[in-house]
Amino acid sequence: MSEVYAARRERLREQCTAGGSAAAVVSQPANVRYLAGASPRGAVLLLGPREDLLLCSKVPTGEPVEGRPDEHLRLQVLGAPDGDAVVAAADLAAAAGAESLAVEEHHLTVARHRALTSVAPRLRLADLGCAVEQLRLVKDDEEISYLRIASEITDQALGELLESILVGRTERHLALELERRLVDHGADGPAFATSVGTGPNSGRGGHRPSDRRVEEGDFLSVCLGANYRGYRCEIGRTFVIGTSPADWQIELYDLVFAAQRAGREALAPGVAYRDVDHAARQVLDSAGYAEQLPALTGHGVGLEIGEDPKLAPTAMGKLDACVPVTVEPGVHLPGRGGVRIDDTLVVRPEADGGPELLTITTKELLAL
Amino acid sequence: MSEVYAARRERLREQCTAGGSAAAVVSQPANVRYLAGASPRGAVLLLGPREDLLLCSKVPTGEPVEGRPDEHLRLQVLGAPDGDAVVAAADLAAAAGAESLAVEEHHLTVARHRALTSVAPRLRLADLGCAVEQLRLVKDDEEISYLRIASEITDQALGELLESILVGRTERHLALELERRLVDHGADGPAFATSVGTGPNSGRGGHRPSDRRVEEGDFLSVCLGANYRGYRCEIGRTFVIGTSPADWQIELYDLVFAAQRAGREALAPGVAYRDVDHAARQVLDSAGYAEQLPALTGHGVGLEIGEDPKLAPTAMGKLDACVPVTVEPGVHLPGRGGVRIDDTLVVRPEADGGPELLTITTKELLAL
Known part of the structure; x- marks a missing residue:
């Protein structure tokens, strides 16, 4: 080294x-x-x-x-x-x-x-x-291997949580449990403060876990990541609690999923940062959510959780191969809640199979 | 407010x-x-x-x-x-x-x-x-009440840990468990990264918890604190694991305890920061540990865990009433371990009963 x-x-x-x-x-x-x-x-x-x-x-x-x-x-x-x-x-x-x-x-x-x-x-x-x-900005193989391990740890921690009973537990406890599981699986620590939002708190970027308990019918959104040898990844998922999501939940989920997929698919060497942002943002924008959108739809990760590049409307510059970024659009409806879907990917040329998805937990709308 | x-x-x-x-x-x-x-x-x-x-x-x-x-x-x-x-x-x-x-x-x-x-x-x-x-620097009644609550939470979390079985558990797990208990008791989070050191790691200021497991005969030192409404306190204690501490452990403990008490007893309005430091430091110094000593023997706490004043040999200034500080001398012997004892106190005039001890967990040498 x-x-x-x-x-x-x-x-x-x-x-x-x-x-x-x-x-x-x-x-x-x-x-x-x-x-x-x-x-x-x-x-x-x-x-x-x-x-x-x-x-x-x-x-x-x-x-x-x-x-x-x-x-x-x-x-x-x-x-x-x-x-x-x-x-x-x-x-x-x-x-x-x-x-x-x-x-x-x-x-x-x-x-x-x-x-x-x-x-x-x-x-x-x-x-x-x-x-x-x-x-x-551009990571070497070893750096990417650390991010890959950080992502595996994160997927494991999240997967275990999904197998446990969630109704009745507080956001705060779920967040702590996720952080404990990250460390159990070999993380040096959480990459950033784990966010768990339920019901009206779901889908808010950076929501600080509260004492609200998970209820039937809630959206539950989580955002977490492991720090492995200093390298930090990020995953965000939204689930519904109970047997059958409401129509508005399915619609909102499908919309954010489409936006996130558009962002992911836009990732390629030579593409402008702002074009990746635009790909994701316009899906939400054209559905009438322009006001609710976050300032960024993604950012670089590495030794810091929010490093360059920024995927934002006014960002300058173009992606290179071997740059790891998040793609994380979301919509939060005040009083009702929302959806956020967030992955860490490494930009790769099409010849190498396109963007490498590091956080592989399913993005289907799971009813837990 | x-x-x-x-x-x-x-x-x-x-x-x-x-x-x-x-x-x-x-x-x-x-x-x-x-x-x-x-x-x-x-x-x-x-x-x-x-x-x-x-x-x-x-x-x-x-x-x-x-x-x-x-x-x-x-x-x-x-x-x-x-x-x-x-x-x-x-x-x-x-x-x-x-x-x-x-x-x-x-x-x-x-x-x-x-x-x-x-x-x-x-x-x-x-x-x-x-x-x-x-x-x-000088805290009002409400700020001190937040620090008092933070200290109560911290004492509770530590007290519960002491009732559980410790042998065989890793430093990392003990640290996570302490942080979980802080939040269980109402903390907004840990005030800083909880430190747990066992055996040769004990007594090291800022030791990062490792996968080492607690063994019979170890010193176990912990340093933790709660963040309550932004206000952060700190406590550090050292214990022995097993039925009877070794002679060197008792001697070292008594020495650090004497140094910490000297530091605490020096706290009064009008006393120079460096004189508090000197009171604690000279006890260790005259026992031949000058080389092993930390740069500070205490510091202010409040919205930040390490704020002014600094209790150090070259610090300028004098204590005021209603200034909360830590007193935390320690000795670490490379390869063997050591002792650290750390309290959060509020400076008060003698007429008001002298320094107010916020972290009240016993400082006897407990054999766990």
């Missing part, structure tokens, strides 16, 4: 050098983990000018470190509790003779930036921009 | 006005929640110049909103998925005639700061600094 991190750092170094900076300091946590194997809280990666270095402060209580740092990278632990690793990195870069240091202006705070300027006044600070996020 | 938020905003407004800014934009999430009652992801609070406004973007999937926004505060939802609420706030402030806008330079990124400058070039940007964090 160590060569992978070194190779990633090498690619970044080439970009920095081309941009006129012999050194860079990476502070965004997922970026640090991508390049160094782990990102203890507040850790930063100093790239060059002489050697690469992972700087971090002593970790306070209740802050577990995820991942394992690249063993070929020197780790320097700072004494101070909130040891300002960015400032220490700038100091080291200046001492090593760097004239220019690229920083992540989209992550670095104004206060830290000022502190850099004062500790190393002769260092010219440049913007690294989202260079690391760009490197992270 | 609404008047509380308005009063907090009024105090901040007075400070801003005194600093020469008629308007401020608060972006740090816990600060937004403190002033507005809730902080949806990416939400910012615009304070003045004409009215106060909570700006947020549509919330993406898997991002539950905690808290309930102050109903007397106008909420403006932005259309874009990653709608830049800070920039929108600056735009509104400029349109409303503000000449100067105070921002949280310790939270605002360099990139956002540049965007503000470009959207409102005539607006003078000032630094709000940690003004809101300072307001948050």
